[in-house]
Amino acid sequence: MAENTLKVGSNEMELVDFRIFKQEDKEVYEGIYGINVSKVREIIRLQPLTDLPGTPEFIEGIFDLRGVVLPVVNLAKWMGIVEPEGVEKNSRIIVTEFNNVLIGFIVHEAKRIRRINWADIDPSSFISNSGSIDGSKITGVTKIEDDNVLLILDLESVVQDLGLYSPDVDNIPEKLENFSGLALVLDDSATARKIVKDALHKMGFHVIEAIDGQDGLEKLEDLYEAHGEKLSEKLKIIISDVEMPRMDGFHFAAKTKEDARFKTIPIVFNSSISDHFSENRGKEAGGEAYLVKFQASTFYNEIARVVRAHIK
Secondary structure, three states: OOOOOOOOOOEEEEEEEEEEEEEEEEEEEEEEEEEEHHHHHEEOOOOOOOOOOOOOOOEEEEEEEEEEEEEEHHHHHOOOOOOOHHHHHHHHHEEEEEEOOOEEEEEOOOEEEEEEHHHHOOOOOOOEEEEOOEEEEEEEEEEEEHHHHEEOOOOHHHHOOOOOOEEEEEOOOOOOOOOOOEEEEOOOHHHHHHHHHHHHOOOOEEEEEEEEEEHHHHHHHHHHHHHHHHHHEEEEEEEOOOOOOOOOOHHHHHHHHHOOOOOOOEEEEEEOOOOHHHHHHHHOOOOOOEEEEEHHHHHHHHHHHHHHHHHH
């Protein structure tokens, strides 16, 4: 493995650092934002776009990328930002893929790739708003050079709000197996936790929730204190997101599999990142399966398969 490649369990992520400029009272301000490299297909120059009548103003249009038609969202317009004149000359389209959906986002400048430790990323729960952007659309914040702050945008929620993607939660198999016991769910998104929790309840599990990898380890310690060596019989499965502040899912899994008390408990990753590299990293970290959020039929079938294998 190359030295510059992210190692499984390193608790690091790589971000595309991009900028959105806004004009207020003749002054131009620079907003610093980021998105996980794993969700970025490519970054290209601004392309001629075809208008889509009847869509919101911030959906700039569509274009053909090597035979695939992509919708393009203007992030500045979505944020309600007044754009300074001349930003078009450096504007780029960040072509993203998550939840198996391709979407382009117009940004004013794409700066660099940053490698950041998840431990240095603070959750966004303390943010009520940031300028014109709803704080709920920010998944985390981290300090960079010159005391600047980089905001990690939750582009999935943006896309979901626009109606360009909605999770499949209703495609339930006709014969749904009924299990018992505990399931531990890790996700920093309350919405994502609820979707997974509801699905697991339908399968018969009692669900314990954790907001990130660090919280997940603490929950495991609490469970071991309550159940001792019988924990692996009680806790049938762990379902973990990948992107989480403080400790990501891969690092959580690596630490769990290193602990003799927890290493036999199966872990399934449930992430919006839909690239094969992340799927392979999930297997290297010890995951029994890697699922893309949220496809109900696949979720039920894979969870049932993994739990059956565990309880044999």
